[in-house]
Amino acid sequence: MKMEIVRGKIKKAKKVVVYGPEGIGKSTFASRFPDPVFIDTEGSTNDMDVARLPRPTSWTMLLEEIDYVKSTQGVCQTLVIDTIDWAEMLCIEHICDKHHKNGIESFGYGNGYVYVKEEFGKFLNKLSDVIEAGVHVVLTAHAQLRKFEQPDEMGAYDRWELKLGKKTSSQTSPLVKEWADMLLFCNYKTYAVAVDDAGKKHKAQGGKRVMYTSHHPCWDAKNRYGLPEECAFDYSVIAGIIENGSATPQQKEQPVSPPVMTPPVHPVEAGPARTEPEQMEMKFDDADVEISREDTLPPEISMSSTIPGVPKALSDLMTTNGVTEWDIQAVCARRGYYPEDTPIANYDPDFVSGVLVAAWPQVYAMIEEYRKEFDVPFKEDK
DSSP, X not given: OOOOXXXXXXXXXXXXXXXXXXXXXXXXXXXXXXXXXXXESSOTTTTSOOEEOOOXXXXXXXXXHHHHHHHSTTSOSEEEEEOHHHHHHHHHHHHHHHTTOSSGGGGOTTHHHHHHHHHHHHHHHHHHHHHHTTOEEEEEEEEEEEEXXXXXXXXXXXXXXXXXXXXXXXXXXXXHHHHOSEEEEEEEEEEEEEOSTTSOOEEEEEEEEEEEOSOXXXXXXXXSSOOOSEEESOGGGTHHHHHHSOOSOOOTTOOSOOOOOOOOSOXXXXXXXXXXXXXXXXXXXXXXXXXXXXXXXXXXXXXXXXXXXXXXHHHHHHHHHTOXXXXXXXXXXXXXXXXXXXXGGGSOHHHIIIIIITTHHHHHHHHHHHHHHHTOOOXXXX
């Protein structure tokens, strides 16, 4: 069998992880990447002028938003997930609901952490698909101090780590560090200055924000581009690496890297053309819910609504996929879960979170099959 060998650098979109203490400016740093769209899991960008997808209220919704970015060409040049430690909480909640457990420790023998590792690995694989589509991916995370002891040394010391998997049996943090091209640790640089002649009393000075790019006994960091070990916490430090790298999809037929394209003068204008706001009304059994589609992003991104009487996690998935309350009632009745006239508000909360939300792809597939089978018409108001 003949194999083709490719030599030299291959230009691709970059995988960047930025972590540090709260409030240091991770979200602002990420907002300076080319044409970013945020998936804000914790609501930290509310006061920032950035493009964002609806805040995910479930793990399934988060994965759907990633799939949308991957499959929709030109929606953005950078996908920012802010933050992944809050995304991990959605993952843990999803695993517990799926297996009907009260908490991750309820599995016993560390099996819960194995499930989380597997699910988080699928999450990172989806982000790698986004990279292959030519979109940079930036993950922000909080940092935590943890006691660390070298196996060949006496004594322990504090070191900064990603705030992922608080238990030692959790393996999500190593997965993220292995996945990234750049792992950047940002912190406030302080100095202890003696305030007496004997040197017994000290006070902290400094507070300058700095970024570390290489491994240190007191923190995790890495890069593959020869960055200085310590530099100012500013996007301009890595701008050349991000913007000079080609953000075009890889061509499978030609493994050799494509020719370098001259970047546009105004990257912001390279996005898709904006459309005028469109109003759409959907009829429900109990009430009419009006959904407006803003012109800041494509309609599938900006659409957000809350369906009365429906838990928010399920309501967000229904709104994003254009599913009505009647669709849910019809499918549940067909499967024998509830009578067709039972309002979703009367469904068992464990059934909603553990079946409808946790297994949403299968539920939506049944809705699509039901619509095709019965060719359900949509009513329009005149």
